[in-house]
């Protein structure tokens with residue numbers, strides 16, 4: 001298939017489901033950068049570079065308090081939840097996969113979560129929260145809502161991450177109610193899809209539309225992802 005047709009197909013798929021999987025593109029940073037140049041502009045985060053490696057090595061002690069660098073399950077989340085505007089796109093390139101069936105990528109569609117929450121609760125986008133990321137010496141936070149309008153598409157965006165390092169503090173009893181509903185819906189296995197990335201595959205995520213996470217790693221093999229953030 002010619003490159004333009006192939007690109008249109010991936011774009012259509014991306015808009016429909018909020019993510020697209022590139023199979024067998026290879027493991028080099030060069031290849032990823034070529035892809036990124038067609039998508040947008042790389043942006044640094046407060047704590048991480050625009051392009052960086054997420055590594056797990058059973059022979060190297062894990063960084064304390066860091067789920068991404070440990071073998072633990074990562075619950076579905078959006079990246080940069082505590083930033084003023086989280087990055088629009090995330091690309092994850094699998095540089096070295098774990099044993100088959102471990103470290104499987106999980107995807108949750110934010111539109112599904114919104115539909116579930118708003119079916120019982122009016123105007124969940126009006127609920128306010130403080131999203132924060134706490135490090136030893138820094139605490140970065142932003143006040144906002146879990147759901148927000150996406151101007152370009154007229155759709156609804158989502159921002160969500162809650163684990164040992166990241167917290168979402170509800171600012172009212174109503175917000176607390178919305179948070180509980182979102183949490184339950186996000187963790188409901190029925191609302192998630194799984195995608196196994198093999199070495200050389202990559203996934204393009206619309207970070208305002210879908211949440212991503214992964215199942216636990218085996219803890220026995222090295223696993224490396226290259227992660228890119230773009231607008």
Ligand SMILES: O=C(O)CCC(=O)C(=O)O
Nearest residue numbers: 054068079212213214225
């Ligand atoms: O390890 C993975 O598959 C995902 C990593 C991730 O989501 C992150 O570092 O934010």
Ligand SMILES: [Fe+2]
Nearest residue numbers: 077078079212
């Ligand atoms: Fe992530």
